[in-house]
Every structure is written in structure tokens, then in C-alpha cells.
Amino acid sequence: MSSGIRATPEVTLERAAAPTRLEWRVATVVSVRAETRHARTLVLDVPQWPGHRAGQHVDVRLVAEDGYQAQRSYSIASAPESPTLELTIERLEDGEVSPYLCDVLQPGDGVELRGPIGGYFVWEVTLAGPLLLVAGGSGIVPLMSMLRHRALAADASRARSPVRLLYSARTADDLIYASELARLGSAPDVRIEYTLTRSAPADWTGYNRRIDRPLLEEVAWPASEGTRAFVCGPTPLVEQVANLLVEFGYDPLRVRTERFGPTGS
Amino acid sequence: MSDTPFIARGFHAKRANAAPNRLPPGQYETRDFPVLSAGPTPHTPLSKWDFTILDSSGTSLRWTWDELQALPHDTPTVDIHCVTKWSKFDTRWEGISVDTLFDAARAKGMADGAFIVAFCDGGYTTNLPFSDVTGGKAWVAFGYDGAPLPPEHGGPARLLVPHLYFWKSAKWVRGLRILQRDAPGFWEQLGYHDRGDPWREQRYQGDP
Incomplete structure (x- = not known):
């Protein structure tokens, strides 16, 4: 088997267009809300946010000045109908990203994210039934x-x-x-x-x-x-x-x- | 993707990366073994378990649990990388090399392909290039860390393809379908990458 075999032209045709990349966007923190001693909600304004379905999540990326980066996934708390995107972050004591999001990030700051991600753990009210x-x-x-x-x-x-x-x-x-x-x-x-x-x-x-x-x-x-x-x-x-x-x-x-x-x- | 990453004000590495050459971009090391599954854990008794390879002509080759166990075992120790950002080093597995299974399939006259789809109890599927599961790179694994693979981690058997993101290492695997054309699997239809190389950070469709 040649290791050089890759997707055939037919496959490309089946996927009508090259999939759009989930771009990193710099969201602005509009406000923050303490939920419990360990959890905080970030209310975010995300430029050109494509919208989400209830249950989906985003990836958050933090890049330090020396180029070091850390990424984590966070579920979206807000309804798809909400004009702002809300993430509720639980502060993990030995965590690397959640203490930053809970303690350091302030209204007016930017934070990089991309999404929405996930399409299985989603629910829409049009899915009638208990x-x-x-x-x-x-x-x-x-x-x-x-x-x-x-x-x-x-x-x-x-x-x-x-x-x-x-x-x-x-x-x-x-x-x-x-x-x-x-x-x-x-x-x-x-x-x-x-x-x-x-x-x-x-x-x-x-x-x-x-x-x-x-x-x-x-x-x-x-x-x-x-x-x-x-x-x-x-x-x-x-x-x-x-x-x-x-x-x-x-x-x-x-x-x-x-x-x-x-x-x- | 913005070419210049946005610098997070006041963010610094909390601890030094002890193994920079082992950690793909955007990943962190964990000592735990997190569990991620989209639905309930299936529980298929070994007496009803089998493993099947199918080619595009419809020919198939099937092993019962005991027949699979009778094949030569490998014990790879590998690093694994989950798309949810955790990586775990030096995980110890026991299983059958996919090469061994394909050798048996070829001996039966079955044809190689360009891609495979792994299919599983619970309905999960994932697609991989044929070249990513051959050449000593993939196993059907049933042992983890010296014990039978626990059900929540994919037991009785899961695919193990450690050089790709771990959703490609399909839990509860029951067989491989050989294809000439790529056909996206479960997560791939929901926006995840068709190949999933962690070193190129191929997390989602459209990533390079």
C-alpha cells in the first residue's frame, strides 16, 4: 500500500466546498458575574460570532508574551438567542487556565476563543418530547x-x-x-x-x-x-x-x- | 486564523513544560486518564463479541474473542493525545497489531484500500487513512496497564492509534471496513478533522 494515497477527487467533490476553518476570535469581556465561591461567568462580546446550539462548547486559548500557550474547552452557558456569549468557569485550584479566567481577566480585556464545537450533545426546542x-x-x-x-x-x-x-x-x-x-x-x-x-x-x-x-x-x-x-x-x-x-x-x-x-x- | 496570536494580559506559564518535545501544541500533560464518550457505555459479553474486517468487495474475515486472543500480542508503550487538550505519557497497552489482522485478510484474498472506517458497539465510527493503521502504528487493544481494558475506557477492546488524536482510537471497536474513498465517521461528520494529527493541531475540519 502506497503511503502517498490521499483523498481522491471524488471525495473533494462530495465535500462541496473546503470546510471553513473555525477561526480564533478575540472576544471582549463585557462583564463578569460571581456564581459561587469557585465559579464565575464571563459575559463576552464575540465579533462575527456565527451562533451556537444549546450544549456546544468553545476552545479558549491563552498565549503568554513568551509564546507559551494553553488551551481548554468550556461549555457555553448562554442561550443561542442571547446577544452575548456567556461561559461559566469553575476555578480549579491547580489549574492553569481557569484561575486566569476567574481571577485575572477583567471587563474590557480580550480573550481568544474559537467555536462553536460539538454537534451531538445539543438540544433544540423543536425536538419535541420529554x-x-x-x-x-x-x-x-x-x-x-x-x-x-x-x-x-x-x-x-x-x-x-x-x-x-x-x-x-x-x-x-x-x-x-x-x-x-x-x-x-x-x-x-x-x-x-x-x-x-x-x-x-x-x-x-x-x-x-x-x-x-x-x-x-x-x-x-x-x-x-x-x-x-x-x-x-x-x-x-x-x-x-x-x-x-x-x-x-x-x-x-x-x-x-x-x-x-x-x-x- | 489570525497570524499573530493575541497576547493574554498577565498570563504566564504556571509550570515549566518538562517535556516540550513530547507535548503537541495546545496540549497539557495529565497523570489521570480522563473518560470522554458521547453516550452510555456499552457492555457486550465476550461470548457475543467478535471482530470483523470487511473489504469493499464484500469479503469479510471474522475472529471470535478467543481467536483474536490466540494471535501474537504486542505490548506498546505510547504517549496519547486527546483533542480536549490532555496528553498522557507512557501509557502501557496490550493488543494485536492491525498489521497482523490485515495480513490474515490479505491471505484470504482481501484487498487493501486507501481508507478505513472503524465501527463499534454503540454506533460510533471513525475514519482513518489506511496508511495510518498499518506499518506498526495501530492496534486492537484489550489490555491497559497490566489489566483488562475497563469498559469506560473502551473495553473489551478499542482501536489504539496513538499518533493521532485519541477520538480516532475508537472505543468498543468491533471491526474495520476497508474503503477506497474517505467517508467521515461520527465526530468527523460533526466538525472534527478527517486525519487528526496532534503535531499539526488538526482538531477540526478546516484546520491545516
Whole structure:
């Protein structure tokens, strides 16, 4: 086999035009918002932003004066309808990029990014049918884009896509978007359940343990053909929830996942 | 792409890059083994598992789990690079060289191609140039770090193509389809690069 064989002219013709490169763009920080002790939202103005779908992410690139560069991926928190692009960044203590984005970057600064990236972990309100969202920690971010997108849709569309969110965090202080979620959760067809895995306030009325089978059975929609699930969080949580949903009878192709971190807890 | 990168005000390297020649552009070293999968982890029992090579004429060659295990094993130690930016050095694998499988296919009269598509439990696919999975560059791996490959990392078996971004190393692989023309796989249809060379930073469609 010759190693020189490459795409034939036919392949080029099938791909009508050369794909457009995802260009690096310098976004401007419009404002910043503290979400929790460890998470901060950057509100960005991105020149010629091509738009995104709820669930997608961007790559952020930081280049130092000596040419050193670091890149990381961050989920988009804002709805596709939003005029600004919002990223919610969890500060990782030993991280290299997240401490810069959380502590150093200020309104008026520029930050380089490209996207949107990813086309599988995406949801649009036109996909009618019950929606199940399960978040662990900062895994809430891409799901928030879906909830915000849904909240902006017409009444009839919302009625066709009732949503349940199960949000797992260590403590009540670690819940991102708490007040906005309280508002969203008061709407018809939206049910939000929380579980705190480390400690809970004395007056806590939500769950108070890691997600297990009985908990998920209580919160998840019964399996049905049209139900879609999006699960985002640390690997052990996502493995557990996705496996259980398949056991409950969910179509594996409609259980979409984004994991972060290694195996094991 | 802007030719002059934008300098991030006040950003400095947090730690020295201990292995500049081993870390492709935009990557960082991790000691963890992160898991990335688009859906639930499939669990196919070994009694129902097989591995198939198909060529464009429709000829195929199939191995059961035990038949595959009976082939000569390799134990490559390699660096791996994920498009989500982490790289992990000196990962230790056990598997069968793809060359061994193609040798058996050729002995059966099957034709080489210009490309392959790996297909997997769960419906995942990924496309690769034929020349990227031959010549000692790719394996069907079932052992990791001295133990069976865990399901969340692609067990019972995954493709291992360490010189390309790791989404090309398809988890839960069940076979290779030999093609004369390139046909984009799962992530490639969703905007990821057809080849995925980390040293050229071929992350997404349109990257050089």
C-alpha cells in the first residue's frame, strides 16, 4: 500500500466546498458575574460570532508574551438567542487556565476563543418530547444553555418539551445559577430536583446523597420513545446515570453524555 | 486564523513544560486518564463479541474473542493525545497489531484500500487513512496497564492509534471496513478533522 494515497477527487467533490476553518476570535469581556465561591461567568462580546446550539462548547486559548500557550474547552452557558456569549468557569485550584479566567481577566480585556464545537450533545426546542437533564457540579453549564433556550421559546413549543432537571452538587453553596433555576423551576412543565452529596443545610428539603437507582427512578421520566436525556458531570456520576437510564429502557442513542475527569471517585 | 496570536494580559506559564518535545501544541500533560464518550457505555459479553474486517468487495474475515486472543500480542508503550487538550505519557497497552489482522485478510484474498472506517458497539465510527493503521502504528487493544481494558475506557477492546488524536482510537471497536474513498465517521461528520494529527493541531475540519 502506497503511503502517498490521499483523498481522491471524488471525495473533494462530495465535500462541496473546503470546510471553513473555525477561526480564533478575540472576544471582549463585557462583564463578569460571581456564581459561587469557585465559579464565575464571563459575559463576552464575540465579533462575527456565527451562533451556537444549546450544549456546544468553545476552545479558549491563552498565549503568554513568551509564546507559551494553553488551551481548554468550556461549555457555553448562554442561550443561542442571547446577544452575548456567556461561559461559566469553575476555578480549579491547580489549574492553569481557569484561575486566569476567574481571577485575572477583567471587563474590557480580550480573550481568544474559537467555536462553536460539538454537534451531538445539543438540544433544540423543536425536538419535541420529554427532556431529562442530569448535572453534576459544573456539568450544569451546557444544560443551562438548554434551559435558557427552552424558556425563550413559544408557549406551544415549551408545552411539547416538558423538562426535568436533576442537579447534584457537594453543598448548597456550590449550586451554580441557584436563583435563576428557582425562577425557571416555577414555570409549568419544569421540575427541578437537587441533591447535595457532602453537606446540606438544616432546612434542606431536597435529596442528600449521591445519585442512586431509587433517586433516579423518582426523578427521571419513565422510558418512552420520545424522551431525550443529557447527562453532564464527573465521570463516575455520568457512568452511573447513563447506565441506569439504559437499564430503565431509555434508547442509548437518546442518552447523550459529556464527562469530565478520570474514572473512580 | 489570525497570524499573530493575541497576547493574554498577565498570563504566564504556571509550570515549566518538562517535556516540550513530547507535548503537541495546545496540549497539557495529565497523570489521570480522563473518560470522554458521547453516550452510555456499552457492555457486550465476550461470548457475543467478535471482530470483523470487511473489504469493499464484500469479503469479510471474522475472529471470535478467543481467536483474536490466540494471535501474537504486542505490548506498546505510547504517549496519547486527546483533542480536549490532555496528553498522557507512557501509557502501557496490550493488543494485536492491525498489521497482523490485515495480513490474515490479505491471505484470504482481501484487498487493501486507501481508507478505513472503524465501527463499534454503540454506533460510533471513525475514519482513518489506511496508511495510518498499518506499518506498526495501530492496534486492537484489550489490555491497559497490566489489566483488562475497563469498559469506560473502551473495553473489551478499542482501536489504539496513538499518533493521532485519541477520538480516532475508537472505543468498543468491533471491526474495520476497508474503503477506497474517505467517508467521515461520527465526530468527523460533526466538525472534527478527517486525519487528526496532534503535531499539526488538526482538531477540526478546516484546520491545516
